[in-house]
Amino acid sequence: MSVLPAGAVWWLENDYSFGSNGLNRNSLTFFTIPARNLTAGLNAAFYKDSGVYDHKTFSFRVPMMYSGPRYSVSFKPFLYPVDGDTRSGAYGGKLFLLTSMSEEPDESYLRLSVSGAWARQKARVLAAGVLAPAKKSFTQSSAELQAEKSFYGQFYFLASAAAFSKPDGVSNATLVTPAMDQADLAYMGVFRQITALPDWIMTAQIARNMKPEYDSYIYAGYSKISYRRADKANSFTGGIKLNLNEKSNLDMAYNAYKEDSSSWKSYYKLLLQLFF
Incomplete structure (x- = not known):
């Protein structure tokens, strides 16, 4: 649903989330177009909260994309x-392939995507209930399938499903403060960091284009997350994306998240895009 303004050669994207348990999460990405059909970027991010992640955990990414006609x-x-x-x-890294199954003159389309991701983590673990002296290294992988359907450029429906491999030698019961956000492996539909090991995720999202009356989109989504040998979680999101002018967009959203044995948590997101 995002369209790059004509003439833009580079842009900045700042994604900030805050909410329950003192969540403070920020991601800043610089994008540029070094060659025709090629987009590259640099990203730096951190998250922290008032729980076990009470110091900033930093991460870095180098997104690259080649776009063809289909x-x-x-x-x-x-x-x-x-x-x-x-x-x-x-x-680790994530490889993503998107293809257009149909594109109509009235802006209706059907697009399918498939992605795979791999990660190598190192974290502290518990052994017989006691913190082990040495950190444990383990590997994760995921596969994700996603479909997006547009009706006349006015209504959008998106559904996705992801499955994760079972890491050897670790579990959610034995891992101690792993650093990696699982959103680097698959779409989670959650504004907070998810560091627990997932088994599978299913998501759905609907969006409405408010043009020509308003230059904006409204959207809502739901995610079901099954953690490996732990409580499942439900996540609801809703928001509005505003085209402030030809050079900037603002996305404001709310996320309600609940694990089966916990109370509801509330998170908020502000995402600003500036084009140059």
């Missing part, structure tokens, strides 16, 4: 340097 391919490597507070770190 398809696009992107690759995004990422790095979580080993942090002195959590004593955890990670690195």
